[in-house]
Amino acid sequence: MEIPEQFLVSETSAWLVNHRINSALPGYLMVSSRTFTNDLSDLSVEALAEFGPLLAKAQKALGKVLGAKRVYIGRYGHAPGLSIHFHIIPVYDWVEALFWQDERYRLLQTFAEGPGETATDGAELTFFIWREFCEKAEPPPIQGPSVAEAVELLRKAMH
DSSP: OOOOGGGEEEEOSSEEEEEOTTOOSTTOEEEEESSOOSOGGGSOHHHHHHHHHHHHHHHHHHHHHHOOSEEEEEOOOOOTTOOOEEEEEEEOHHHHHHHHHOGGGGGGOEEOSSTTOEEOOHHHHHHHHIIIIIIOSSOOOOOSSOHHHHHHHHHHHHO
């Protein structure tokens, strides 16, 4: 899959980092292998050696440049025609506040230690982000830089 230039953030000899094309959440990144495979064990030692530092650099940039409270990193898909790729999902305070304000997501609520205290986990927030910022025709309003501005900021930070 060809990544449009306006979404490309960074690249190494083995990996491409881009903003998720269909995400309205600024800073939602994808890291894709340049080698077509769906199995990490098929990648070269050099590609695997680049991978960890690249994830760390992306996480650091999302925290320092965009103020992400948390950063989730995971592999979820195995779509035919796409090489192995990973999602890097920033969770901002304002995103978590939107999650707690949306009564539809209270059905997912889990309970923390102690009476009356509530908490959530990464799966619930990831689900919220996917539904609200990636799949909705009209996502919630964002706070802070736009997607285009976030891409520019992250390009500079990850250069």
